Amino acid sequence: MSVxxxxxxxxxxxxxxxxxxxxxxxxxxxxxxxxVYTLAYTFMVLFFFSRRLQQxxxxxxxxxxxxxxxxxFPDDQATIEIRLENPSWLxxxxxxxxDGKPTALDGGKRDKWVTALPPRGMATASYQITAANRGVYVxxxxxxxxxxxxxxTTQSYRVEDYQTVVVYPTVCTLTxxxxxxxxxxxxxxxxxxxxxxxxRLGGVRPYEPGDPLRSIHWKATxxxxxxxxxxxxxxxxxxxxxxxxxxxxxxxxxSFYVDTxxxxxxxxxxxxxxxxxxxxxxxxxxxxxxRHAVDELDDSYRHDGVLRISPRKGYSHLMxxxxxxxxxxxxxxxGFSELIDDLGRHYxxxxxxxxxxxxxxxxxxxxxxxxxxxxxQVQIFVVGTKVIHRHLLQQPAxxxxxxxxxxxxTKLNFVQPR
Amino acid sequence: xxLKHVVPSLAALFSFSVVSLVGQYISLLYGGWTFPxxxxxxxxxxxxxxxxxxxxxxxPRTPITVRLLEVGSAVGAVYVIVRLTLSPLAYEWxxxxxxxxxxxxxLPALLTLAAWFMAGGYxxxxxxxxxxxxxxxxxxxxxxxxxxxxxxxxxYGVTMAIEYFFWRLFGYGxxxxxxxxxxxxxxxxxxLSRGYRLGLGVLGIGGLSVGLILQGAVYLFRLETIWSYTGxxxxxxFQKDWFKNLAIFVIAVVxxxxxxxxxxxxxxxxxxxxxxxxxxxxxxxxxxxxxxFQPESPPHSNEExxxxxxxxxxPSFWFALVMFLxxxxxxxxxxxLVLLAVGFFLVMLAKDELDKLKGMPQLAxxxxxxxxxxxxxxxxxxxxxxxxxxxxxxxxxxxxxxxLSAERTHKAGKKRGPSGPVLHIRQMFQRIVRTGREVGIRxxxxxxxxxxxxxxxxxxxxxxxEIQFFIQSYNEVRxxxxxxxxxxxxxxxxxxxxxxxxxxxxxxxxx
Numbered sequence: 001m002s003v004x005x006x007x008x009x010x011x012x013x014x015x016x017x018x019x020x021x022x023x024x025x026x027x028x029x030x031x032x033x034x035x036v037y038t039l040a041y042t043f044m045v046l047f048f049f050s051r052r053l054q055q056x057x058x059x060x061x062x063x064x065x066x067x068x069x070x071x072x073f074p075d076d077q078a079t080i081e082i083r084l085e086n087p088s089w090l091x092x093x094x095x096x097x098x099d100g101k102p103t104a105l106d107g108g109k110r111d112k113w114v115t116a117l118p119p120r121g122m123a124t125a126s127y128q129i130t131a132a133n134r135g136v137y138v139x140x141x142x143x144x145x146x147x148x149x150x151x152x153t154t155q156s157y158r159v160e161d162y163q164t165v166v167v168y169p170t171v172c173t174l175t176x177x178x179x180x181x182x183x184x185x186x187x188x189x190x191x192x193x194x195x196x197x198x199x200r201l202g203g204v205r206p207y208e209p210g211d212p213l214r215s216i217h218w219k220a221t222x223x224x225x226x227x228x229x230x231x232x233x234x235x236x237x238x239x240x241x242x243x244x245x246x247x248x249x250x251x252x253x254x255s256f257y258v259d260t261x262x263x264x265x266x267x268x269x270x271x272x273x274x275x276x277x278x279x280x281x282x283x284x285x286x287x288x289x290x291r292h293a294v295d296e297l298d299d300s301y302r303h304d305g306v307l308r309i310s311p312r313k314g315y316s317h318l319m320x321x322x323x324x325x326x327x328x329x330x331x332x333x334x335g336f337s338e339l340i341d342d343l344g345r346h347y348x349x350x351x352x353x354x355x356x357x358x359x360x361x362x363x364x365x366x367x368x369x370x371x372x373x374x375x376x377q378v379q380i381f382v383v384g385t386k387v388i389h390r391h392l393l394q395q396p397a398x399x400x401x402x403x404x405x406x407x408x409x410t411k412l413n414f415v416q417p418r
Numbered sequence: 419x420x421l422k423h424v425v426p427s428l429a430a431l432f433s434f435s436v437v438s439l440v441g442q443y444i445s446l447l448y449g450g451w452t453f454p455x456x457x458x459x460x461x462x463x464x465x466x467x468x469x470x471x472x473x474x475x476x477x478p479r480t481p482i483t484v485r486l487l488e489v490g491s492a493v494g495a496v497y498v499i500v501r502l503t504l505s506p507l508a509y510e511w512x513x514x515x516x517x518x519x520x521x522x523x524x525l526p527a528l529l530t531l532a533a534w535f536m537a538g539g540y541x542x543x544x545x546x547x548x549x550x551x552x553x554x555x556x557x558x559x560x561x562x563x564x565x566x567x568x569x570x571x572x573x574y575g576v577t578m579a580i581e582y583f584f585w586r587l588f589g590y591g592x593x594x595x596x597x598x599x600x601x602x603x604x605x606x607x608x609x610l611s612r613g614y615r616l617g618l619g620v621l622g623i624g625g626l627s628v629g630l631i632l633q634g635a636v637y638l639f640r641l642e643t644i645w646s647y648t649g650x651x652x653x654x655x656f657q658k659d660w661f662k663n664l665a666i667f668v669i670a671v672v673x674x675x676x677x678x679x680x681x682x683x684x685x686x687x688x689x690x691x692x693x694x695x696x697x698x699x700x701x702x703x704x705x706x707x708x709x710x711f712q713p714e715s716p717p718h719s720n721e722e723x724x725x726x727x728x729x730x731x732x733p734s735f736w737f738a739l740v741m742f743l744x745x746x747x748x749x750x751x752x753x754x755l756v757l758l759a760v761g762f763f764l765v766m767l768a769k770d771e772l773d774k775l776k777g778m779p780q781l782a783x784x785x786x787x788x789x790x791x792x793x794x795x796x797x798x799x800x801x802x803x804x805x806x807x808x809x810x811x812x813x814x815x816x817x818x819x820x821x822l823s824a825e826r827t828h829k830a831g832k833k834r835g836p837s838g839p840v841l842h843i844r845q846m847f848q849r850i851v852r853t854g855r856e857v858g859i860r861x862x863x864x865x866x867x868x869x870x871x872x873x874x875x876x877x878x879x880x881x882x883x884e885i886q887f888f889i890q891s892y893n894e895v896r897x898x899x900x901x902x903x904x905x906x907x908x909x910x911x912x913x914x915x916x917x918x919x920x921x922x923x924x925x926x927x928x929x
Contacts, residue, residue, distance in 0.1 A: 037681075041675040
């Protein structure tokens with residue numbers, strides 16, 4: 001057992017019983033009678049040998065968690081399992097344990113569990129946790145107590161074994177965030193017909209000299225008895241990057257917690273929506289990871305003090321984004337404008353930037369306009385109650401700079417990615 | 419499996435084993451009586467009846483008549499069986515004064531009573547354990563830690579969880595041990611048949627096994643009671659696993675104690691007594707032990723006389739008992755002195771670290787503190803006695819003026835009780851309480867006057883104002899040290915008398 005601390009022993013009472021045992025031994029030695037010997041031996045086993053034996057066997061006890069990390073969405077329940085192995089020949093009457101639990105999980109209520117351990121046997125103890133709020137939490141250390149059959153002695157140990165619980169942010173539909181459900185994400189119809197997209201069939205037309213042979217639609221040709229060629233749509237793939245502002249100086253102190261959580265929920269929901277459409281999505285933020293998330297997340301997520309996840313497709317990538325968002329927190333040293341400046345140079349022409357901010361300050365809108373001048377599309381999502389540039393809320397759908405105000409419905413429809 | 423229903427049966431079995439074994443030894447030691455076979459059945463039944471009755475039906479409200487009937491029927495049954503099984507006795511059925519002197523009646527009756535008491539005690543203890551939740555009071559479940567027995571508000575380590583049962587195991591074992599020693603020294607065991615010895619062994623080992631299983635089961639019962647209160651998650655099949663593991667443990671313990679060597683001690687009572695006798699005679703004890711005894715030949719010298727005496731006569735049981743008690747006092751006294759000395763040094767050296775001590779050092783410190791407290795108490799008592807003695811001396815030796823002043827001083831130093839109006843109001847309250855008790859409105863031991871007043875107001879709404887005024891006045895006088903004006907006192911007394919009248923009227927109506 002990975003023991004950090006050991007406490008417990010008998011007290012005055014045990015000393016008294018040891019004294020009585022010695023007295024019995026003296027009586028047995030003096031009067032030489034089998035019943036007195038039997039009684040003396042029994043008490044010696046109970047108050048001397050079994051205690052020592054239990055102590056040494058408890059040292060060999062193996063306490064292992066069945067998982068090192070558990071991932072949950074808010075309101076999900078999970079079973080935490082702890083495996084106990086007794087390699088010794090001594091049965092343990094009871095082994096009880098209690099896991100260190102942060103208050104964010106079930107209000108910090110520590111569930112005690114008890115199990116019996118046969119000689120050279122194993123047992124699994126379990127208890128339930130319910131995820132409430134987004135975050136990366138650590139369960140542990142484990143306080144294990146081992147007792148005998150008669151309440152004579154108890155040994156307690158602290159096992160430095162921890163389990164990380166990642167609670168993803170709330171993910172909801174765009175409608176629940178008061179956003180239009182058909183935002184122009186992903187592939188967009190190209191204004192200049194330079195890049196025909198072979199995966200998007202627009203229709204067929206009669207063959208014209210110069211058309212490549214591989215574009216001939218053979219089935220349509222057979223049906224029409226005339227050469228027909230495939231007509232592809234001309235599209236450009238838009239890389240979408242979500243930029244999340246977690247500079248605490250930009251948030252209103254009166255609604256700090258609500259606004260930051262809404263910003264993270266918005267970022268998570270947008271990422272889920274985009275990847276759900278089969279498109280690429282990345283995430284960048286000037287937030288910092290919580291202490292516990294540092295171990296959980298890959299180092300490659302952090303660049304120069306900021307969180308950056310490159311755009312990719314697929315749900316495994318989405319889970320990485322969720323994991324990062326689960327453990328991210330506000331900070332006060334990195335400004336959001338610097339983040340925009342930094343990222344504006346890294347992505348290709350036509351990329352879409354989704355800026356999730358608490359307030360549309362003049363500086364942010366200026367930066368956004370600069371991005372649009374460089375050929376990027378920018379959409380600003382304001383999670384605070386106040387919108388400064390209200391005229392941007394009424395921009396046409398094809399405008400390169402648009403703004404949306406995010407309002408959280410009291411009753412959200414959670415979307416759980418599969 | 420409901421543990422609450424199983425544990426009493428184990429206690430009954432243990433009681434049966436112990437009492438049967440004690441009966442066997444008594445029959446061995448007292449040659450005039452043989453343990454009858456039917457007594458096994460009676461002890462068995464009485465044990466079961468007593469433990470289950472105490473565990474499930476006995477309460478503080480159970481009339482004493484029921485208990486008397488219970489024990490009377492058991493003893494009566496024994497008497498009837500004795501009369502029916504034995505050949506006609508020399509006295510009639512109703513001659514109970516003769517019967518209680520007859521060992522054939524009184525010994526089975528006493529053994530039955532012992533089984534009844536023993537099993538009943540266990541049964542009552544199970545009820546205490548079952549009501550453990552009541553002791554927890556309003557303590558938050560999360561603060562309850564069964565490992566350290568904090569639920570009983572005792573200091574850690576001061577007591578064991580099932581101390582009652584351990585004391586009984588020790589006590590009954592000790593009793594059987596003393597009887598076994600007596601039987602062994604009287605020589606009756608040597609003449610026993612192999613079957614009888616086997617029976618004794620089975621009863622002893624069986625009793626020990628059942629006793630250990632009882633200890634384990636009771637501890638589990640206690641733990642389960644606490645766990646149910648604290649909402650601890652107990653794994654499935656825990657009880658079954660507990661008993662399986664307990665069986666393994668008990669088998670191992672019983673196996674070890676059965677095969678462990680006995681009678682190997684180089685310093686036995688016999689050798690010590692030889693040594694003691696040798697010491698009294700101014701002889702070297704070891705020479706005596708190693709000497710070549712020839713008890714048949716007459717002694718020629720003093721030395722030979724001692725050897726001859728020792729060789730011929732085994733020390734008697736009473737001498738053994740005295741030696742044993744002597745040994746006990748000496749060993750206990752030395753142990754106490756050692757602990758006192760250790761405690762003294764620990765108190766001197768450890769000082770602030772005393773709370774961290776555990777086990778034997780902690781015991782030593784506690785004993786030392788108890789000893790010093792006792793010494794201080796004794797010195798205070800002596801000083802008080804000395805002061806009184808001096809006063810008495812002054813009374814007879816000093817002048818009348820001095821005596822008067824001494825008396826004044828003595829009276830001033832004495833704590834004065836209430837007097838005058840205060841006393842009258844307090845007496846009136848006592849009268850109210852007394853009258854209330856007579857009609858059934860009792861004041862509980864934990865009730866304050868205010869709470870009792872509220873109870874009275876519930877019962878006697880017609881004198882609501884009077885009760886309120888009287889109780890408030892009483893509180894002011896009793897605890898507030900209020901100055902009592904004559905008019906106010908008269909009013910209070912009138913209100914009190916009115917309350918008493920109303921209580922009596924209420925009592926009559928109730929009848």
